[in-house]
Amino acid sequence: MSQAEDGTAVRPGTVALSARGLTKDFRGFRAVKGVDLDVVDGQVHALVGPNGAGKTTLFNLLTGFIRPTSGTITVHGKDLTGKEPEEIAREGVARSFQITSLFDNLTPREHLELALQGRDGGGLRFWRSANLLRGYRGRADELIEQVGLADLAARPAGELAYGQKRALEMALVLALDPTVMLLDEPTAGMGREDVERTIALVRRIAQGRTVVFVDHNMHVVGSLADHVTVMMSGEVLASGTYEQVRADRRVITAYLGEESHA
Numbered sequence: 001m002s003q004a005e006d007g008t009a010v011r012p013g014t015v016a017l018s019a020r021g022l023t024k025d026f027r028g029f030r031a032v033k034g035v036d037l038d039v040v041d042g043q044v045h046a047l048v049g050p051n052g053a054g055k056t057t058l059f060n061l062l063t064g065f066i067r068p069t070s071g072t073i074t075v076h077g078k079d080l081t082g083k084e085p086e087e088i089a090r091e092g093v094a095r096s097f098q099i100t101s102l103f104d105n106l107t108p109r110e111h112l113e114l115a116l117q118g119r120d121g122g123g124l125r126f127w128r129s130a131n132l133l134r135g136y137r138g139r140a141d142e143l144i145e146q147v148g149l150a151d152l153a154a155r156p157a158g159e160l161a162y163g164q165k166r167a168l169e170m171a172l173v174l175a176l177d178p179t180v181m182l183l184d185e186p187t188a189g190m191g192r193e194d195v196e197r198t199i200a201l202v203r204r205i206a207q208g209r210t211v212v213f214v215d216h217n218m219h220v221v222g223s224l225a226d227h228v229t230v231m232m233s234g235e236v237l238a239s240g241t242y243e244q245v246r247a248d249r250r251v252i253t254a255y256l257g258e259e260s261h262a
């Protein structure tokens with residue numbers, strides 16, 4: 001049993017997040033087709049596949065943002081099929097989004113204070129009691145430090161560089177103290193330096209928790225993933241270690257063959 005900074009325990013070898021026969025139809029179009037997925041507790045699990053493979057739809061299903069047409073979802077053995085995102089979040093599953101959703105005129109510290117207050121049931125109130133929020137400052141600053149933004153804690157988020165904004169979003173997900181963290185394209189649109197920084201950051205935050213991420217960058221996948229699931233046309237094409245799926249002929253043909261740098 002290992003322990004995260006926030007006290008979260010993982011049980012290696014057990015399954016944190018699982019899907020069975022997960023299927024999603026959009027007006028007759030089957031975007032996800034009977035997907036079986038087991039994410040082992042404490043592992044970093046990558047979801048890869050060409051555009052339109054169904055990765056984001058699968059993320060949305062696993063986090064309750066859309067309801068499956070059929071199939072089941074369990075988190076630490078508990079059936080959460082059809083539950084609302086808030087309920088799934090209460091079971092310790094938190095996600096980031098592909099698109100940034102920060103407030104330009106709030107500082108990283110203010111973002112974190114609000115997120116921590118929201119987690120404690122305060123909701124994202126726009127009238128903010130300065131005293132109430134100050135109670136969250138210590139934890140807010142710890143999270144800011146953890147994602148490498150300590151020097152920028154009091155700057156308006158609108159002034160942050162792209163990679164710094166993505167780091168702040170990561171801190172906002174961490175504020176929920178998730179046991180399972182889903183990251184949708186954490187390095188999308190980043191230059192090489194930010195990519196390396198993000199790899200190091202995900203490695204740090206994966207200590208003592210489970211991470212599932214989608215990324216098109218095979219260097220990121222190879223650097224981080226304990227396990228890789230390859231999707232294609234809504235189905236699981238292959239599943240295994242990075243080395244195993246890289247060597248899989250179907251994967252080479254269907255996906256990695258497209259990537260000259262894979």
Ligand SMILES: Nc1ncnc2c1ncn2[C@@H]1O[C@H](COP(=O)(O)OP(=O)(O)OP(=O)(O)O)[C@@H](O)[C@H]1O
Nearest residue numbers: 026029030031049050051052053054055056057058
């Ligand atoms: N709300 C929707 N209504 C209809 N079709 C949808 C909807 N959402 C996704 N799709 C379709 O489902 C398929 C899978 O899309 P999805 O976004 O899950 O793929 P992806 O693997 O995440 O792709 P990318 O790598 O480009 O993000 C695509 O053909 C897409 O057009």
